[in-house]
Amino acid sequence: MIEAILPPAVVAVEAFDDIPGEPPFPGEEHLIAEAVESRRREFVTARRCARAALRTFGHPDAPILPGPRREPRWPAGMTGSITHCAGYRAAAVARAADVPLLGVDAEPNGPLPEGVAESVTVPGELEMLDRLDRSHPGTHWGRLLFSAKESVYKAWFPVTRRWLGFEEARLTIDPDAGTFTAKLLVDGARVDGGPSLTVLNGRFRVGRGLILTAVTAM
Template sequence: MIERILPSVIAAHHAFDDAVDAELFPQEAAVVAAAVAARRREFATVRRCARESLATLGIPPMPLLPGERGAPLWPRGTVGSMTHCSGYRAAAVARADEITALGIDAEPHQPLPEGVLDAISLPEERAHLSSLGADRHWDRLLFSAKESVYKTWFPLTHRWLDFHEASVSFQPAERTFIAELLVPGPRIGEDEVRRFHGRWLVDQGIVLTAIALLPARPNLRQVARLGCA
């Protein structure tokens, strides 16, 4: 499902539950040794998805450990992102020379709990959401888009990004969104990134959002391979 909103150059795998036993490397098992069983299972399933995605790129299985502030440490020369929510787990990876940074997020397609929208949004975003149709839980889509923004942002900057430091707007007909960064953005080559462009999908009761940041000046081969799967 997640592959529908990712360029085909990105390898992605998903699971709807933890039914298939997923093995962890000892270093990974140590990370979640004290966690509850549900957390251990989602941690393992999403790593199975990530290893399947890496295999598509020809990269053999290896431990995928959390690094600084929980951001996963991907094999050298790759970028990636992982997500898990009730009923869905997914991982996506790409070669770093084709995709500069990547963020994916999954959420249940349900309204946010009381009070959360006010905490995570700007007044202009709340006005924008109220102008959109009632056919989607746009508050949840906004939350998910912001999680994808952070997962894209963090590996580039190694800095926290507050929910009020990016302003997200949706283009419903195109199933896209734009996140304007309200603080100085990461530098890619000589250019400062001012906004992230993302895609979204609602299917099977799940909200999915994804951002794939391209190299500053993609070459023709890279442009040709960027169509969605």
């Protein structure tokens, strides 16, 4: 599913279930030593998807360890993103020279918990969500906004090395085109010397009870 919202330069691997009893990859056991079983399963499957994607670029299987914000650390010259939710796990990777910014996220197509929408929106977004709920029922637009901002953060952090709060990006969603735009409300200076980030663009897909979002920049 997710490859439909990613450019050809990105390789994505996804899974809709887990392999019963699959052990962690050697070198990753300590990362989930205290995790509950559901967390262990999603971690193992999502990391397996990531290694399968990396193999297409010639990278041998190896542990994928976390950085300071628990973000996956990719082989030199690569960028990527991992996501998982109930019934879905996926990883997307690309050469950083081709796709320097990459973030993906998956969420169930269901309502956000009570009060969450107010905490993840900026002025004007709740009204947008209300309009979308009326004009395009069947998609939980608050959940989609949440997922889109997660994808924005995953694309943002590797090139800025700074936190980005939900309240620091304003989203505009085009339901017919299946796209969204995030206007960044904070300084977007990059540590890699690239142009400062002011706007990030993404795509979304809804199906099989899931909301999938992706942010890329070429």
